[in-house]
Amino acid sequence: EPEVTQTPSHQVTQMGQEVILRCVPISNHLYFYWYRQILGQKVEFLVSFYNNEISEKSEIFDDQFSVERPDGSNFTLKIRSTKLEDSAMYFCASTTDMNTEAFFGQGTRLTVV
Amino acid sequence: KQEVTQIPAALSVPEGENLVLNCSFTDSAIYNLQWFRQDPGKGLTSLLLIQSSQREQTSGRLNASLDKSSGRSTLYIAASQPGDSATYLCAVRPTGANNLFFGTGTRLTVIP
Numbered sequence: 001e002p003e004v005t006q007t008p009s010h011q012v013t014q015m016g017q018e019v020i021l022r023c024v025p026i027s028n029h030l031y032f033y034w035y036r037q038i039l040g041q042k043v044e045f046l047v048s049f050y051n052n053e054i055s056e057k058s059e060i061f062d063d064q065f066s067v068e069r070p071d072g073s074n075f076t077l078k079i080r081s082t083k084l085e086d087s088a089m090y091f092c093a094s095t096t097d098m099n100t101e102a103f104f105g106q107g108t109r110l111t112v113v
Numbered sequence: 114k115q116e117v118t119q120i121p122a123a124l125s126v127p128e129g130e131n132l133v134l135n136c137s138f139t140d141s142a143i144y145n146l147q148w149f150r151q152d153p154g155k156g157l158t159s160l161l162l163i164q165s166s167q168r169e170q171t172s173g174r175l176n177a178s179l180d181k182s183s184g185r186s187t188l189y190i191a192a193s194q195p196g197d198s199a200t201y202l203c204a205v206r207p208t209g210a211n212n213l214f215f216g217t218g219t220r221l222t223v224i225p
Contacts, residue, residue: 006156031211043157043202045212056211091156098211099144099164102204106156 002026004105006092012111013082021077021108023092032075033093033102034067036060043091049075082112115140115207119216126193127224134188134219136203141181144206147213148177148188151200160201161188165208193223 005024013019025032034046047057049067064080075094079086092105116139126132136146145164149157161170161177163186169178176189186203200220204213 033212035213042217043204043213043215045214048211050211058212089154093157099206101159101162102147102213103159104149104157109154 002028002103004092004094004103006090006105006108008108009106010109010111012113015084015112016081019079019082019110021079021090021092021110023075023077023105024073025075025092025094026103027073029094029096029103031055031095031098032067032069033095034077035091035093035104036088037091037107038085038088046077079110082110084112086110087112115143115205115214117203117205117214117216119201119203119219121219122217123220123222125222125224128193128195130193130223131189131191132193132221134190134201134203134221136186136188136216138184138186138205138214140207141184142208143181144208146177146179146186146203146205148175148186149202149204151202151218153200157202190221193221195223195225197221198223 007022032049037043047061048055066078089107091107093102118137120135147162148160163170163179174191179186200218202218204215
């Protein structure tokens with residue numbers, strides 16, 4: 001069964017460093033998303049991406065964040081200068097259309113020290 | 114802004130029991146509602162998707178209902194098994210938005 005894959009599963013980084021989280025969405029999906037879940041809190045929307053551009057973003061997705069689809073398969077989230085409060089599980093998701101079932105990856109646990 | 118609430122926060126039942134998980138949302142203008150399962154430290158597994166025009170969806174021992182006008186959904190699990198132990202999340206996609214709003218989840222423990 002097709003699935004969304006994310007790498008790495010766990011990343012530890014020092015405060016102020018840049019990190020890139022990687023995702024391979026399901027191949028025939030057109031919409032891509034990043035969400036995050038701080039430990040013990042709700043899953044929160046960060047950004048959606050369609051047709052090679054951001055279609056929607058939340059207040060959390062400020063200038064330190066960026067997304068890119070560098071080739072036909074990968075979808076990346078870059079955090080430019082990490083802060084302690086960026087520590088969270090980051091989930092990538094994809095859908096075929098806006099109104100269809102969302103499939104999530106297994107997540108990347110980011111720990112900023 | 115859409116707010117999604119799930120009650121109870123935690124539930125413990127003996128194996129074999131039928132159970133209902135509740136989800137409520139504040140704005141009835143939604144495209145769809147999706148139920149997920151999350152195992153500790155893991156990703157989100159989609160269980161059921163209900164479109165705004167539908168009343169219920171079934172998959173195996175799971176049945177989800179949607180009452181859009183009252184802002185409620187339930188997930189019914191029949192004949193619970195220890196392997197059903199996980200956190201169950203509901204999420205709504207508001208009309209005109211391309212993102213999901215999640216509840217805080219119900220942590221289910223099924224005791225053998």
